[in-house]
Amino acid sequence: MPAPKKIVSSILRVVFSIALLFLLFKTRNINLKELAADIRHADKALLLLSFGVFFLINIFGLLRWEMLLRAAKLFIPLKRIIISYSGGIFFSLILPSTIGGDLTRSIDLSLHTKKPHEVVATVLLDRLSGYAGLVILVLASVFFGWGYVRENKFIFVSVIIITLLLAAVLLVLFNRPAYRKIKSVLQSPGAGKIREALRELHHEIHIFRDRKKVLLQNLLLSVLIQGMGPLTLYLICLSLGQKVNFIYFLIFIPIIGAITLIPISIGGLGVRENLTVYLFSYAGLSENVAAGMALLNFSFILLCGIIGGLIYVFTVRHRRVQHYQPPAFPPRS
Numbered sequence: 001m002p003a004p005k006k007i008v009s010s011i012l013r014v015v016f017s018i019a020l021l022f023l024l025f026k027t028r029n030i031n032l033k034e035l036a037a038d039i040r041h042a043d044k045a046l047l048l049l050s051f052g053v054f055f056l057i058n059i060f061g062l063l064r065w066e067m068l069l070r071a072a073k074l075f076i077p078l079k080r081i082i083i084s085y086s087g088g089i090f091f092s093l094i095l096p097s098t099i100g101g102d103l104t105r106s107i108d109l110s111l112h113t114k115k116p117h118e119v120v121a122t123v124l125l126d127r128l129s130g131y132a133g134l135v136i137l138v139l140a141s142v143f144f145g146w147g148y149v150r151e152n153k154f155i156f157v158s159v160i161i162i163t164l165l166l167a168a169v170l171l172v173l174f175n176r177p178a179y180r181k182i183k184s185v186l187q188s189p190g191a192g193k194i195r196e197a198l199r200e201l202h203h204e205i206h207i208f209r210d211r212k213k214v215l216l217q218n219l220l221l222s223v224l225i226q227g228m229g230p231l232t233l234y235l236i237c238l239s240l241g242q243k244v245n246f247i248y249f250l251i252f253i254p255i256i257g258a259i260t261l262i263p264i265s266i267g268g269l270g271v272r273e274n275l276t277v278y279l280f281s282y283a284g285l286s287e288n289v290a291a292g293m294a295l296l297n298f299s300f301i302l303l304c305g306i307i308g309g310l311i312y313v314f315t316v317r318h319r320r321v322q323h324y325q326p327p328a329f330p331p332r333s
Contacts, residue, residue, distance in 0.1 A: 020270025050235035086308035093305030133222025141250035
């Protein structure tokens, strides 16, 4: 996409995020003074604990990616991975959804290692693993908590869609007959770029076809990470003096996370807040409290993004002078 189009696209997403936030506070029964008071009087100890859980999500996410890099035989010092991952956190905050962050760390380590195919494969598989963990969590949660949400058609349809999407992606990437079928469909001249991108993606992911143990460990870590997201919001809710059955968080937060992956806003801002208010009102939470919960959660995202940005900016010289030198022998674990 040419630079002017990228700029226009980014501006439109910023405008869309602002418009969604405006609609949220304009159309919902949210009292800004009460909202500010609720946040100001929140239990600080519980907020600190919830931020600690949120921060751990990023630590485990870093370890998940490092695991894939090692499996791809990219033995990069942990310090260098932390720098690249930090840049990804920052840019996912200011660019569309998490795509901007994934693109940043892909480019950063590709330039460092001169092995773009391997690096891109790890980033793609890292994102896919996270999404698979999300689907596993929401399916298990809906199974055990169906009685709480069975009347909400939005939840039912959302779970079906995100599950089918995962199934389709896994088939295309890991099933050769399905891949060939899709490739044969994309034979029109206008689909050349899509067909080539699909071919490269299929090839890159297949770097891991003989590393089933690593993929399983990665998936289990992803389920843990996805479970910590609802825990973060649950603790925030408690800090605001509200108690809601934890099953709602296990069902709602993965759905919100899946929808905010769609690159229609900046960092999911606006989309996340509207969905949080809508879904948790179904659980009996007031719109004021739900909005406060969403904003406090965004403050955690913002704070981690700023920390990541500072790490990335203050290590510019380190990235420029350091060159990747693959070891003669893989380092011992």
